[in-house]
Amino acid sequence: MNNIIVVVSALGTQGASVISACLSSPVLSNYKIRALTSNPTCEAATSLAASNSRITIHGTDLNSLKSVTQAFENATLIFANTAFDPQTFIASGPTAAQTREETQGLNIARAAAQIPSLKHLIWSTLVDTDSITDGKIVTPHFQSKIPAEKYLRNPENGMADRTTFLHVGLYASVFQRMPYTPIFVKEAQKYIITLPCATQTKIPFVGDETLNIGLIAHSIFMQPEKTLGQTVSGAIEYLTGPEIALAISNALKKIASQHPGAIQSTQVAYIDTTLESYEALWGSVGLETGLMFKFINDFPSIAESYGSDGRSKSLLTPAELGLKEELRLLEQRLEDLDWKTALA
Ligand SMILES: *[C@@H]1O[C@H](CO)[C@@H](O)[C@H](O)[C@H]1NC(C)=O
Numbered sequence: 001m002n003n004i005i006v007v008v009s010a011l012g013t014q015g016a017s018v019i020s021a022c023l024s025s026p027v028l029s030n031y032k033i034r035a036l037t038s039n040p041t042c043e044a045a046t047s048l049a050a051s052n053s054r055i056t057i058h059g060t061d062l063n064s065l066k067s068v069t070q071a072f073e074n075a076t077l078i079f080a081n082t083a084f085d086p087q088t089f090i091a092s093g094p095t096a097a098q099t100r101e102e103t104q105g106l107n108i109a110r111a112a113a114q115i116p117s118l119k120h121l122i123w124s125t126l127v128d129t130d131s132i133t134d135g136k137i138v139t140p141h142f143q144s145k146i147p148a149e150k151y152l153r154n155p156e157n158g159m160a161d162r163t164t165f166l167h168v169g170l171y172a173s174v175f176q177r178m179p180y181t182p183i184f185v186k187e188a189q190k191y192i193i194t195l196p197c198a199t200q201t202k203i204p205f206v207g208d209e210t211l212n213i214g215l216i217a218h219s220i221f222m223q224p225e226k227t228l229g230q231t232v233s234g235a236i237e238y239l240t241g242p243e244i245a246l247a248i249s250n251a252l253k254k255i256a257s258q259h260p261g262a263i264q265s266t267q268v269a270y271i272d273t274t275l276e277s278y279e280a281l282w283g284s285v286g287l288e289t290g291l292m293f294k295f296i297n298d299f300p301s302i303a304e305s306y307g308s309d310g311r312s313k314s315l316l317t318p319a320e321l322g323l324k325e326e327l328r329l330l331e332q333r334l335e336d337l338d339w340k341t342a343l344a
Pocket of ligand 1: 073074
């Protein structure tokens with residue numbers, strides 16, 4: 001029988017990166033890839049299926065335990081990630097989005113526990129801010145991944161020694177979308193980026209998310225003796241606000257030299273702000289993302305090791321899994337982005 005790797009949310013950023021890493025892995029060349037999506041007939045799904053005969057698209061409703069259990073049948077490896085659904089967040093608020101994602105995560109954890117063929121699950125989770133800060137900073141889009149993590153860590157559920165927990169840092173591409181997009185200030189002839197983080201606070205990034213998440217997941221699967229039961233950091237670099245502004249400015253200079261007049265300035269300034277001001281500017285989206293930055297700002301030792309969850313004895317870094325040269329940095333990814341459209 002063929003080995004099967006199941007990728008949850010296969011059309012999302014993390015899933016797509018994992019699929020491309022698996023396709024180019026010689027060690028996984030005899031694996032079939034089952035790509036799960038809620039929308040199996042969309043254009044992205046059909047073109048993914050057409051791109052390689054090893055890929056099968058499987059329509060899956062993550063809100064249904066039965067659907068997820070069927071999707072996991074005979075799996076050898078599973079990579080699972082869920083999203084804090086923006087539509088639910090906008091229509092019904094953070095608690096509704098958190099509850100929805102918690103249910104999906106628990107369905108994944110419970111379904112995985114019922115799959116005897118499963119050797120290794122990667123659960124893409126985040127820091128349990130509530131327990132680490134004693135309830136001082138609670139980030140709903142982090143907490144929504146924690147009930148699944150708790151289920152998987154509980155030895156009674158049979159998954160504790162079949163799971164690796166991955167904490168992915170911020171994607172370089174976030175600066176292309178609200179609320180991160182640089183804001184043009186005409187009088188200053190500069191773009192500004194602003195976050196509720198002091199100028200010296202180091203923010204964890206995964207670098208080029210399209211490449212690095214897949215490489216990290218692949219190296220986790222390749223080294224089960226090191227990674228099972230452990231938490232792996234999906235942060236490869238830690239940048240301050242001014243360093244991010246400089247990296248964006250460098251990317252804009254490249255665009256400006258290729259397309260003169262396409263953007264209004266190549267200067268980018270970093271302005272630190274408070275959570276209250278960030279919320280005043282961006283509303284509920286500002287509060288939600290701002291809480292994450294407040295956590296990073298106020299608990300720097302935890303954010304810098306992006307993941308010390310207070311439980312694992314150690315947190316493995318991508319470097320400890322042997323990754324370095326092949327990873328692409330934030331600055332390289334920023335150069336690929338379509339700034340002309342993002343800043344239009
Ligand atoms: C799972 O494996 C069993 C036994 O080999 C087989 O009968 C069944 O069709 C497989 N199911 C899937 C979805 O691959």
